[in-house]
């Protein structure tokens with residue numbers, strides 16, 4: 123992530139210092155930036171001259187002291203709270219009081235990281251998506267202590283880098299990693315209940331929902347180990363709320379070392395050799411798609427109800443961060459809020475589980491015949 127973020131900033135015209143505590147990481151970063159710039163040049167998006175000058179603005183350093191005088195420092199080291207706290211305690215004395223310090227953490231509390239600083243008001247989360255050079259979305263997460271000036275400065279800066287920033291409250295999973303949970307969790311639940319196979323669920327979400335990848339092929343692509351760890355971290359941080367609970371199907375796959383594409387086996391076996399004969403779409407496919415979709419809509423509505431982000435930012439985040447075919451709140455409007463409530467309530471009546479509790483916001487909107495985008 124660090125090399126990608128470096129390249130984005132250098133392409134926006136900034137001089138960037140890249141520090142890594144492992145010298146071999148510089149070799150990898152240098153190669154990947156050069157390769158990526160060459161691809162941009164081949165496609166005619168930048169000239170060879172531009173590629174050279176972008177690369178010339180990147181300084182690979184082996185001493186942290188080199189960051190002295192920087193306006194902005196973005197940390198993207200391993201996802202370990204102690205390691206991050208330690209590096210910030212080393213960074214803070216090296217920079218001036220106006221320098222903004224940021225973390226690219228995916229799952230740690232930005233507020234807790236800020237707590238250890240002398241100047242927590244100039245600390246913020248800047249969460250890029252992988253790969254940073256291609257993904258437009260950036261989640262901006264002010265800590266409780268962050269000053270509003272720092273937040274608006276960073277929003278402007280990230281826009282100037284050609285990215286689309288959205289602002290998220292400092293809560294587990296921020297926007298994307300929280301709202302996307304039911305895409306995996308509900309699909310796993312359907313498989314666990316033996317209502318349908320992974321390939322049938324994938325087909326329903328692709329061909330009816332219009333998602334680029336079905337949940338199981340996507341989990342295999344992300345890595346079941348990574349996907350399970352994100353689910354577990356959101357579940358734990360949300361005080362074990364039942365709708366985020368990890369699935370034993372996925373835990374078993376992780377225990378077996380079947381992480382997906384990278385291990386050659388996950389829900390599918392790789393390289394994919396045998397394609398199941400295409401089945402025609404049935405009412406069952408439709409039911410599966412509706413069930414997963416309304417659970418996603420419910421999650422998006424809850425995020426709005428609890429002020430995690432604005433409705434526009436929630437919809438932007440899911441379309442740009444995970445390529446959903448449509449914003450979920452816009453989708454709710456198109457489906458009809460009352461219909462969404464009816465579908466979620468039907469699940470609740472069937473299972474009598476807290477996980478299927480309809481968002482108060484959706485229920486109120488249905489009662490008052492309101493829509494998200496009026």
Ligand SMILES: NC(=O)c1ccc[n+]([C@@H]2O[C@H](COP(=O)([O-])OP(=O)(O)OC[C@H]3O[C@@H](n4cnc5c(N)ncnc54)[C@H](O)[C@@H]3O)[C@@H](O)[C@H]2O)c1
Nearest residue numbers: 123124142143144147198199200201226227228250251252
């Ligand atoms: N990989 C993703 O898809 C993704 C997406 C968004 C955010 N993130 C976040 O970005 C951060 C980095 O993730 P990654 O996937 O690039 O990890 P990575 O393991 O690929 O890279 C981490 C780098 O940090 C270096 N490093 C470790 N400890 C260090 C220290 N004390 N000082 C300096 N350098 C140190 C390592 O040498 C390594 O090059 C994490 O916080 C992660 O949660 C990752």
